[in-house]
Amino acid sequence: xxxxxxxLVSAPLAFAIAASLxxxxxxxxxxxxxxxxxxxxxxxxxxxxxPQTQIENQTPVLTISAEAIQARGFSSVAEVLQQSSLTTGxxxxxxxxxxxxxxxxxxxxxxxNPGYTKYLINGRPMLSYPALYNGxxxxxxxxxxxxxxxxxIEVLPGGQSSLYGSDAIAGVxxxxxxxxxxxxxxxxxxxxxxxxxxxxxxxxxANGFNSADDRFRALVNxxxxxxxxxxxxxxxxxxxxxxxxxxxxxxxNDFLVFDADTNDFLMMDPTNCASVAGQxxxxxxxxxxxxxxxxxxxxxxxxxxxxxxxxxxxxxxxLTYDVNDNVQLFADALYSYESVTYNTGAGYNxxxxxxxxxxxxxxxxxxxxxxxxxxxxxxIGGAGYREIMNTDRSRSYQLTLGARGSFGGxxxxxxxxxxxxxxxxxxxxxxxxxxxxxxFADNVLGPVLGQTDDGYNIYNPNWSAFYSKLPAxxxxxxxxxxxxxxxxxxxxxxxxITNSSxxxxxxxxxxxxxxxxxxxxxxxxxxxxxxxxxxxFGTTAVAGNGHRSNYAVTSELRLPLxxxxxxxxxxxxxxxxxxxxxxxxxxxxxxIEFRPFESLLFRGKYGTAFRAPSLPDAFQGRSGxxxxxxxxxxxxxxxxxxxxxxxxxRYGSVSVFGTQSGNPDLKPITADVWNAGxxxxxxxxxxxxxxxxxxxxxxxxxxxxxxxxxxxxxxxxNGLTNTAGATCAEVAEWITRDASGALEEIYxxxxxxxxxxxxxxxxSFKYVQDIGRFGSLQxxxxxxxxxxxxxxxxxxxxxxDLLGDPYAMWTYDSFAKVRADGSVGWALDKWTTTLxxxxxxxxxxxxxxLGRGYDYVDPTSGYKAGKWGSYTTYNLSVNYRAxxxxxxxxxxxxxxxxxxxxxxxxFAGNIDAPYNDNLxxxxxxxxxxxxxxxxxxx
Numbered sequence: 001x002x003x004x005x006x007x008l009v010s011a012p013l014a015f016a017i018a019a020s021l022x023x024x025x026x027x028x029x030x031x032x033x034x035x036x037x038x039x040x041x042x043x044x045x046x047x048x049x050x051p052q053t054q055i056e057n058q059t060p061v062l063t064i065s066a067e068a069i070q071a072r073g074f075s076s077v078a079e080v081l082q083q084s085s086l087t088t089g090x091x092x093x094x095x096x097x098x099x100x101x102x103x104x105x106x107x108x109x110x111x112x113n114p115g116y117t118k119y120l121i122n123g124r125p126m127l128s129y130p131a132l133y134n135g136x137x138x139x140x141x142x143x144x145x146x147x148x149x150x151x152x153i154e155v156l157p158g159g160q161s162s163l164y165g166s167d168a169i170a171g172v173x174x175x176x177x178x179x180x181x182x183x184x185x186x187x188x189x190x191x192x193x194x195x196x197x198x199x200x201x202x203x204x205x206a207n208g209f210n211s212a213d214d215r216f217r218a219l220v221n222x223x224x225x226x227x228x229x230x231x232x233x234x235x236x237x238x239x240x241x242x243x244x245x246x247x248x249x250x251x252x253n254d255f256l257v258f259d260a261d262t263n264d265f266l267m268m269d270p271t272n273c274a275s276v277a278g279q280x281x282x283x284x285x286x287x288x289x290x291x292x293x294x295x296x297x298x299x300x301x302x303x304x305x306x307x308x309x310x311x312x313x314x315x316x317x318x319l320t321y322d323v324n325d326n327v328q329l330f331a332d333a334l335y336s337y338e339s340v341t342y343n344t345g346a347g348y349n350x351x352x353x354x355x356x357x358x359x360x361x362x363x364x365x366x367x368x369x370x371x372x373x374x375x376x377x378x379x380i381g382g383a384g385y386r387e388i389m390n391t392d393r394s395r396s397y398q399l400t401l402g403a404r405g406s407f408g409g410x411x412x413x414x415x416x417x418x419x420x421x422x423x424x425x426x427x428x429x430x431x432x433x434x435x436x437x438x439x440f441a442d443n444v445l446g447p448v449l450g451q452t453d454d455g456y457n458i459y460n461p462n463w464s465a466f467y468s469k470l471p472a473x474x475x476x477x478x479x480x481x482x483x484x485x486x487x488x489x490x491x492x493x494x495x496x497i498t499n500s501s502x503x504x505x506x507x508x509x510x511x512x513x514x515x516x517x518x519x520x521x522x523x524x525x526x527x528x529x530x531x532x533x534x535x536x537f538g539t540t541a542v543a544g545n546g547h548r549s550n551y552a553v554t555s556e557l558r559l560p561l562x563x564x565x566x567x568x569x570x571x572x573x574x575x576x577x578x579x580x581x582x583x584x585x586x587x588x589x590x591x592i593e594f595r596p597f598e599s600l601l602f603r604g605k606y607g608t609a610f611r612a613p614s615l616p617d618a619f620q621g622r623s624g625x626x627x628x629x630x631x632x633x634x635x636x637x638x639x640x641x642x643x644x645x646x647x648x649x650r651y652g653s654v655s656v657f658g659t660q661s662g663n664p665d666l667k668p669i670t671a672d673v674w675n676a677g678x679x680x681x682x683x684x685x686x687x688x689x690x691x692x693x694x695x696x697x698x699x700x701x702x703x704x705x706x707x708x709x710x711x712x713x714x715x716x717x718n719g720l721t722n723t724a725g726a727t728c729a730e731v732a733e734w735i736t737r738d739a740s741g742a743l744e745e746i747y748x749x750x751x752x753x754x755x756x757x758x759x760x761x762x763x764s765f766k767y768v769q770d771i772g773r774f775g776s777l778q779x780x781x782x783x784x785x786x787x788x789x790x791x792x793x794x795x796x797x798x799x800x801d802l803l804g805d806p807y808a809m810w811t812y813d814s815f816a817k818v819r820a821d822g823s824v825g826w827a828l829d830k831w832t833t834t835l836x837x838x839x840x841x842x843x844x845x846x847x848x849x850l851g852r853g854y855d856y857v858d859p860t861s862g863y864k865a866g867k868w869g870s871y872t873t874y875n876l877s878v879n880y881r882a883x884x885x886x887x888x889x890x891x892x893x894x895x896x897x898x899x900x901x902x903x904x905x906x907f908a909g910n911i912d913a914p915y916n917d918n919l920x921x922x923x924x925x926x927x928x929x930x931x932x933x934x935x936x937x938x
Contacts, residue, residue, distance in 0.1 A: 058591030090918025233302025265292025304345025546619030
């Protein structure tokens with residue numbers, strides 16, 4: 001649509017940043033152009049609703065272009081964000097065995113929960129993934145976005161709720177897909193890992209269609225990708241239990257008999273494991289521990305996937321039609337299908353008496369015993385563990401229809417409605433509770449010979465049947481698959497007006513923007529009923545469903561008070577209707593830009609941020625657990641014991657059944673956030689930035705511990721001050737006692753009881769250098785340092801130092817204090833080469849967690865607690881433009897095949913992944929080749 005665009009004579013600061021955003025492939029094409037550009041188009045950045053001529057303003061924005069994504073070897077949007085220097089936290093996903101959302105990809109910022117980051121596609125909120133992160137929280141799966149059609153990714157750190165509403169506490173990520181293309185592009189890419197597994201193929205095609213008068217424009221993109229999984233046995237680090245730990249290597253307890261009273265291991269096989277030596281490829285042997293002997297294999301560790309297999313397809317289209325010079329209609333649609341396969345491995349594939357049967361009395365030994373039996377590939381038969389793969393299949397779409405244009409000479413407007421839906425089917429391997437118990441009762445335990453005085457069954461087990469391979473068909477008789485279904489949906493209507501020249505001020509034109517939006521969203525998680533009624537052995541699930549509606553009003557005002565000083569203020573009011581009541585929150589921010597020179601910008605911003613109660617937090621169903629060794633403070637008090645001294649109280653250690661669930665009465669999580677920094681561009685090809693961030697987060701969602709709830713009851717019943725975060729009426733409702741006063745059940749719903757304080761510093765460096773006939777060089781780097789992170793899990797608890805206390809750091813988040821990344825690009829004629837690095841600073845080792853401090857020394861090996869060294873990987877890409885419309889690329893990720901094997905010594909010899917798999921992986925070197933063919937270009 002013909003639109004008047006305002007331009008500005010470039011200052012060193014603006015042009016330095018614009019030039020340094022160019023990626024290495026672009027440099028080769030632009031090397032012959034005059035680097036002394038004279039003007040810049042007015043741009044819209046994620047950090048403001050008002051188009052500006054300044055690329056940097058009061059809010060730092062990290063922009064990752066499509067060219068940079070390709071040059072750095074990233075294969076997905078998830079990989080781009082997970083390797084960002086801002087992602088200091090550990091993440092659950094396909095590399096983590098048996099995570100709650102193993103089929104999804106998550107990312108976050110500054111170690112905060114992924115749900116604290118607002119994710120947008122083309123400026124519109126992404127749909128929440130139907131399954132729950134860590135089993136309890138809403139988040140966005142960022143794996144279903146076609147990487148080849150991404151134009152750029154803008155990352156906006158810090159609290160941004162005054163512009164973007166709920167969830168924008170850690171920051172905002174805006175994934176901007178291409179809207180227009182002249183001609184078309186075909187991309188074919190294949191890849192493999194040098195150590196095996198993970199073979200991949202990707203095909204994408206995109207084409208632009210324009211009418212003769214250029215009033216109608218369309219872009220259509222399709223992408224297909226298939227990736228094989230990586231199995232643990234394909235990597236030296238994960239194919240067997242730890243070989244270099246602080247204990248000697250120990251086989252798994254695949255055939256285990258233990259004394260239920262003393263936990264001593266007993267060897268009941270007269271052949272000392274020779275009868276099962278063929279299990280796990282002939283690697284099962286006698287294992288000796290302090291507790292006794294068992295039969296097992298150290299190689300069972302390798303029978304799990306450490307990287308998911310995936311087959312996916314995406315379709316994307318963007319359409320625009322210029323009705324006239326002042327009205328443009330637009331539409332875009334994104335559809336994604338994914339099928340993700342994975343296996344949680346031998347550690348989650350067993351039968352044991354302690355899951356559902358409890359101990360039994362062995363007539364021959366006169367002991368109370370328990371059994372554990374792990375299933376091998378030979379037990380499964382056929383293709384072994386490949387026969388019992390879990391599969392998560394998802395389908396999602398997001399459709400937007402709208403209009404934009406101008407009126408009144410200086411006003412712009414945009415109005416749109418977006419509808420999206422996400423459906424997930426989880427097909428999970430399961431062991432059926434009654435059949436598996438019946439099989440082992442019939443074939444191993446034998447008939448019940450009576451009961452002991454205390455009610456335990458008496459058996460005379462057939463030990464030769466226990467210590468043997470399962471007969472053909474037995475495994476299939478007590479295993480199968482469950483199917484769980486879940487769904488999220490969202491509808492949003494949005495209208496915005498903008499005036500970049502509202503009135504004149506000494507420093508330039510004032511800008512104004514206002515937004516009105518409203519909508520609704522829903523969530524439904526329906527697990528296979530066999531997971532909730534006890535049919536499945538050793539696995540449960542939690543159902544939940546609910547919806548909420550919302551509306552919001554936002555405004556932003558930009559005031560250039562002087563050539564050197566600009567002030568920007570924004571405010572927003574959000575209201576959510578949840579379970580019949582309204583949860584509302586106003587937020588605001590004020591930002592300052594001070595430019596004493598053309599080349600220097602000082603910036604700062606203070607604001608408030610919030611997160612409304614998520615649908616899972618409000619509507620997650622009840623799940624059960626047992627609180628062992630609970631202290632019944634009320635009954636102890638009746639006997640004269642104070643809460644601080646219940647050691648000798650008969651009720652000082654009791655077992656009680658508990659339930660927990662979501663809570664529709666939750667308040668919003670709130671935060672005060674501010675940042676301050678500077679950007680310096682002494683030359684037109686150089687810029688440096690430094691920014692400081694500070695968060696104070698309150699009302700975080702957690703559940704009361706059973707101890708806190710029972711202590712609150714003591715205070716309430718005795719008329720004392722209760723500080724547990726629940727009222728005395730709630731405490732009375734949530735604790736159930738029988739007629740005698742004995743505890744029957746406790747209920748601990750989610751509550752607003754936690755707080756966090758964070759401080760961080762980020763820095764960036766960008767430099768572009770023309771080296772004449774030798775081409776041009778580009779340097780870029782980003783750095784994040786967490787200065788402070790402390791957590792108060794419950795009201796009244798002391799704050800935990802998540803930087804200084806290694807136990808707290810491992811318990812609440814496996815994250816790095818320092819992260820950095822950067823690249824060096826070289827362009828010469830038809831060649832471009834980029835070397836990218838990703839740096840993870842020192843992190844506490846597992847012995848520091850085990851010993852709850854850095855002064856711990858393992859008494860047997862002498863290995864010390866401490867920190868693992870820094871960890872740096874490199875990616876190398878080479879691009880060759882064989883013809884104007886044909887480019888070949890070679891990309892080698894993790895160039896030096898680095899794996900976290902330096903972490904092994906701080907794990908025991910029975911660990912199957914002797915490294916922090918929330919932060920590191922064992923994939924090793926990946927090699928990709930790609931061909932891109934452009935056609936129909938003018």
